[in-house]
Each structure stands twice: as C-alpha cells, then as structure tokens.
Amino acid sequence: MAQHQAHSHDSHDEHESHGSLKEYIVGFVLSLILTAIPLIFVLNDIVEGTAANVVLLVTAVLQFVVQLFFFMHLKEEKKPRWNFMALILGIAVVIIIVLGSIWIMGNNEVVK
Amino acid sequence: MSHNANHAVQGHGHDHGGHHDLDALRQMGFWLFLITDCILFGTLFATYIVLHNNTAGGPTASELFEMPGVIAETFILLTSSFTSGLAVLCMNRGNKKGLIGWLIVTVLLGASFVTLEVTEFLKMIDEGAKISTSAFLSGFYTLVGTHGLHVSVGLVWMTALIIQLSKRGITKTTRRKINIISLYWHFLDAVWIFVFTIVYMMGVM
Numbered sequence: 272m273a274q275h276q277a278h279s280h281d282s283h284d285e286h287e288s289h290g291s292l293k294e295y296i297v298g299f300v301l302s303l304i305l306t307a308i309p310l311i312f313v314l315n316d317i318v319e320g321t322a323a324n325v326v327l328l329v330t331a332v333l334q335f336v337v338q339l340f341f342f343m344h345l346k347e348e349k350k351p352r353w354n355f356m357a358l359i360l361g362i363a364v365v366i367i368i369v370l371g372s373i374w375i376m377g378n379n380e381v382v383k
Numbered sequence: 384m385s386h387n388a389n390h391a392v393q394g395h396g397h398d399h400g401g402h403h404d405l406d407a408l409r410q411m412g413f414w415l416f417l418i419t420d421c422i423l424f425g426t427l428f429a430t431y432i433v434l435h436n437n438t439a440g441g442p443t444a445s446e447l448f449e450m451p452g453v454i455a456e457t458f459i460l461l462t463s464s465f466t467s468g469l470a471v472l473c474m475n476r477g478n479k480k481g482l483i484g485w486l487i488v489t490v491l492l493g494a495s496f497v498t499l500e501v502t503e504f505l506k507m508i509d510e511g512a513k514i515s516t517s518a519f520l521s522g523f524y525t526l527v528g529t530h531g532l533h534v535s536v537g538l539v540w541m542t543a544l545i546i547q548l549s550k551r552g553i554t555k556t557t558r559r560k561i562n563i564i565s566l567y568w569h570f571l572d573a574v575w576i577f578v579f580t581i582v583y584m585m586g587v588m
Contacts, residue, residue, distance in 0.1 A: 292472055299465040306457060306576075309584055314450065323588055331580040335573050342468055342569040354414050361418035365425030372429035 290344050298341025305334040406559050413563045417570050420533075424574050427529055428581060431522035435586070439517035444586030447512055449503070453583045456499050457575065460534075463492035464572035467565045474561055479553055482561070486545050489568065493538050500531045523582065530578055533571055540564060 309330050313323050339345045339358075348354050435444060467489045473481030504524070514524040541564055548557055 290468065290472065292469075295465060295468040295472065298468075299461070302461050302464075303458075306461065306579075309580065310454065313584055313588055319588075324585065327580050327584050327588075331576050334576050338464070338569055338573045338576070342464060342572075343566060353411060357415055357418050361421045364422050365428075368422070368425045369429045369432065372433050376433040 290341075290347075294341055298337055301337045301341070302334055305330045305337065406555070409559060410563060410566075413566065417566065420570070421574075424526075424529070424577075427522075427526040428577065431526045431582065434518040434522045437518040439519075441516040441520065442510070442512050444519070444523075444582075445588075447507060447510075448583055448587050450583065450587060452499055452503050453579065456496050456503075457579050459492050459496045459499070460572050460575050463489045463496070464569050466492065467568040471561060471565045474553055474558060477553060479548065482553065483545055483548055486541055486548075486561075490538055490541050490545070493534055493541070493568075497531060497535055497538065500527070504528075527578060527582065530571065530574055533574075537564065537567055537571060541568075 309327050312318050312326050318326050345355060345358070466485050470482050470485035470489060473479075473485060512520055514521055544557070544560055544564060547560075551557055
C-alpha cells in the first residue's frame with residue numbers, strides 16, 4: 272500500500288498536468304519576451320498601421336500557444352486527444368463568431 | 384519519461400482504474416467548461432471589436448487608457464500564472480508547505496491585479512467614462528469586467544482551497560482540485576493576453 276502511494280504520484284499524472292521546473296521557467300521567460308516585443312515595438316512606434324497589428328496578433332497567438340504547451344501541458348495528453356479536439360472546436364467557434372461579426376457588421380450602415 | 388517506467392512496473396493498474404478514470408473525466412469536464420468560457424469571451428471580444436469606434440462623442444480608447452497600469456497588470460497576472468504552476472510542481476513532489484506558499488503568492492498577485500483594475504475603472508468613471516456613456520465603453524466594461532470577475536472568483540476559490548489544503552493536506556481529492564484551479568488560472572492569463580492586445584494595445588496604437 273505504501274508502495275502504491277509512492278507510485279501514485281507519478282502514475283496519477285499521466286492524464287493531467289505534470290511538467291518540470293525547467294518547462295515552467297522556459298514558458299515564463301518566453302511569455303515575458305512575447306509581452307515585451309509588442310510593448311517595445313508598438314508603443315515606441317517602431318512599427319505602425321498594419322505591420323503593428325500583425326506584430327500584436329502574432330505575439331499574442333504565440334503567447335497563447337506557449338501557455339497551452341508549457342503551462343497547461345496540452346502536448347502531454349495521451350490519445351485519443353479529446354481535450355485537444357475540444358479546444359480546436361472552441362477555437363473554430365470563436366474565430367467564426369469574431370470574424371463573422373467583424374465581417375457582417377462592417378457592412379452595417381447603422382453601426383458605421 | 385519516469386512515469387512511463389513506473390507504469391510498466393505497476394502493470395496497468397486496472398484494480399484502481401475506475402477512480403483514476405473518474406478523476407481524469409472530472410478534469411476533462413472542467414476543460415470543457417473552459418472551452419465554453421472561451422466562446423463566452425469570444426462573443427464579448429466580437430462585440431467590443433465591432434463597437435470600439437462608436438464612442439458617441441465620449442472619450443476614445445487612446446484618450447482613456449493609461450498604459451503603465453495596464454502593463455503592470457499584465458506582468459502581475461503573467462507572474463501569477465507562473466507561480467500557480469510552481470504550486471503544482473510542489474504538489475507533485477508532495478511539498479505541502481511549498482504548495483500553500485506558492486498559492487498564497489498567486490492569490491496576492493491576483494488580488495493586486497484586481498485592485499489595479501478596479502482603481503483604473505473608478506478613475507475612468509470619475510473622468511466621466513461610464514458604462515452608459517457609449518457603445519465602446521459598454522463593450523469595454525463588459526469584456527474587461529467579465530475577465531476581472533473571473534479573476535475575483537478564482538481568488539475566493541483559491542483561498543478556500545488553501546484552507547482545505549491546510550486542514551486535509553495533499554490527498555487525491557485536493558490534488559485534483561489544485562490541478563483544476565491551476566488550469567483555470569492559466570486560462571485567465573491566456574484570456575488576458577488577448578484583452579491586453581486587442582483592447583489596450585490596439586486601442587492606444
């Protein structure tokens with residue numbers, strides 16, 4: 272029983288977040304860098320207009336990916352990857368809602 | 384990886400597979416809640432993006448937002464996401480003191496985030512930028528306020544877990560609860576990345 276308890280720490284984590292200190296530190300540093308990049312580039316007007324929007328969105332999406340993989344341990348999930356599939360569905364719905372709203376309301380004379 | 388080796392030693396552990404699966408299923412249930420929460424925030428983002436130029440003669444985003452406070456909020460929340468991860472690491476090593484310590488750090492960082500946000504809101508309201516002033520501000524307060532409310536709920540929840548941990552220690556149940564709240568906390572940080580980018584950075588640009 273004692274042995275079972277000792278093992279359960281490790282075996283328990285097969286389905287869920289595990290991660291190492293290194294993984295968290297790498298994730299944290301990457302997030303800091305990805306937050307600093309838009310601050311430095313956009314607030315100092317190094318990039319402007321469309322280029323600035325691209326920098327902002329790309330760094331935001333990258334940071335989201337960093338959080339998913341380094342903090343939420345999405346990569347460690349075993350097959351079948353239900354969590355990942357649910358996430359893809361959620362992202363698809365969000366993109367449809369956001370882009371669809373922008374598109375349809377862009378053609379709306381009342382809101383313009 | 385080490386847990387694979389342990390798994391092999393243990394055989395397949397069918398004797399306690401039922402509980403194991405139930406816990407995994409519960410965690411997946413929470414994950415599905417997070418996905419629906421994602422969609423909730425998606426609709427709020429869509430509303431804000433559509434309405435952000437409709438200021439109705441009131442203040443605009445670039446007139447209103449003060450970046451120093453927002454930048455501080457961003458780094459505070461990011462750090463708290465990291466410290467909640469450190470708490471989980473301590474838990475996996477069976478270190479109860481470390482776990483509770485990092486959770487307290489996380490709560491304090493989260494509380495500073497909420498305090499900064501509320502201060503920012505009060506200042507804006509004081510300047511006449513109320514939720515009823517314009518469609519832009521309605522969208523803004525609803526989106527950012529919903530996120531702030533999530534963080535506040537997380538703080539109460541985490542405080543309750545700290546109390547439970549100090550009474551019961553690290554058990555199978557508290558372990559699951561900590562894993563779930565850490566997931567929730569990382570999720571809130573992920574949502575904030577987009578609030579920061581789309582609302583604040585694109586607003587002042």
